[in-house]
Amino acid sequence: MARTAAAFQVKGLHMRAARYHGRGDIRIEELPEPEVRPGEVGIDVAWCGICGSDLHEYLEGPIFVPAPGHPHPLSGESAPITLGHEFSGVVYALGEGVDDIEVGQHVVVEPYIIRDDVDTGPRSRDYHVSADMGFIGLSGNGGGLGEKVSVKRRWVHPIDSAVPLDEAALLEPLSVGYHAVDRSGAKAGDFVLVGGAGPIGLLTAAVLKAKGATVAVTELSELRRQRALDTGVADHAFDPTQVDVVEEVKRLTGGRGADVAIEATSAQPVLDTLMNALRPTGVLQVVSIWSKPASVDLFQLVMKEIDVRGSIAYVNNHPDTIALVESGTIDLKPFITGKIGLDDIVDKGFETLIHHNETAVKILVSPSGKGL
Template structure:
């Protein structure tokens, strides 16, 4: 079968690889669609980061480069391993793409398995990936979805779960004013979750195309251009008592955005850092102290998929507006990565069909 494989920085190849064996307790999935994530772009430009090297295997998967990429994917069950009795061939599914040591409690009450030692992701550190035509995944990480939910939209469940967990970390509730720094894919999907729970959402974004997408998709009530207005002042005007936002989400890893969000928050507000920072921040700790701001980090998701899927299946979130392109796996680098690296304001989520079906 075809698969997009990471060999090294700026070295991704479309290989012919053996189809996976579906072992006991595993689910064989025909991949329908796989999204390109910002993490994939970082691996391509700056990696290996999450991906193993040729000489250093990942401690849990045991795999070295090359590895198949892709962790945002949906598909159809084609085989069930021994012991899997609660799914059927033909079921539509998405994957919570974790690689976690078997000793870790990943049960429904766990709130920290995603923070376990050596945690990594299917499609980055081994065990196949969504940029291959087929994959076999442990039953624990497979989530059934309604057949009424289009599989292309379902491929966005994984990044939407990132937004869901970030909102959960913030403690946001209906009636709150929330401000988001950056209307890239994660910023927009975080906004979608906030709107779904009844928040007033303000987005700060340089790109006019992304501001337009935030408004047209209905996930933002206001989209501000930080080069034209004082974002903090505008947010204070939009809050009922003029004191600022209740919660803020940093989705850019840009220092000026972090500073702006700090200014836009009311005293005792919550600032959640969603983006991955490759450099140290020059953060104004004094301002944090004087406003008693809660600064919180968030990474990925933890037991977030069921609630995220429910938001989509109930119609509270429409993922269709965020799909801005569909390509074949053979065009992953020249049409997918190149667009998202060099013209990222023109796209939100580009989906890849490993098999070519649906194009």
């Protein structure tokens, strides 16, 4: 039987959350707990990751966050916004009409805000690029950097309790990698060059290895190159200041070149390298968020008939991604490099990822402090 939110809602209860007010301005504030409305699921947030898009907001924003006075058309909210879209948690309340999930169940969230008239069924391949699409934790509707959040049932994905909740928080960025690989068409036996061994580059490489591809990464940081090798997500790791990456790829592929290249840096030199390393009719898959225009060698694109594709977030990819982790095919534990509480989110979270990013992959935040 579905339980109404009213059965769980206690007026006057408050929680803490990290709120984005503007560029360089994140504050820990006290807010009322969310109301769990009909069709929604109340979630006690266990862990929330700090994403590259959160860093972009902090350094250059507002980008995805609606600026003050310009509310998001669906959430109706503008800054200040509760941040956090990479999170796991435990169900604490069920809104009226929700009867296929249980209180106490472990879940992750596909953090979309999408119009009610958009088809988000299992066969949809484009709801993630629908008009006015937004993200929980960037566009409003609460976020994973608050102690609690209420989310429409459609976007809540149960996970096996055998998957630790800290590792489960990485399922969202892993789904980004899964969608990028899906878009690229990479398959078993392909040689794939990944540009950048940051969080998305590493997790995309993990999906590629799970699918049977041979993976090489090009990365400036020695620590990141070594992590790619130590975690087993890369077969080869190149320092572009020491070797000619294009020649190394050709050597490893019998002169042919890479079948697929994944751009995960938003850096022009990396984009150029990937274009040069691709074989004729290869695929360049861009998964990074570029905050400035890039240049593309169109002569090479034409002469080699290269396909250039973009990917944003995910679309019906969570079930398959979750299955890879539940089956043990992908181990997410090695990618967790730090755990902090809300009060340390700027100094030990954002500042570390901005100024010492080679030492960290994914820093997780416990909004309640549990598990620290």
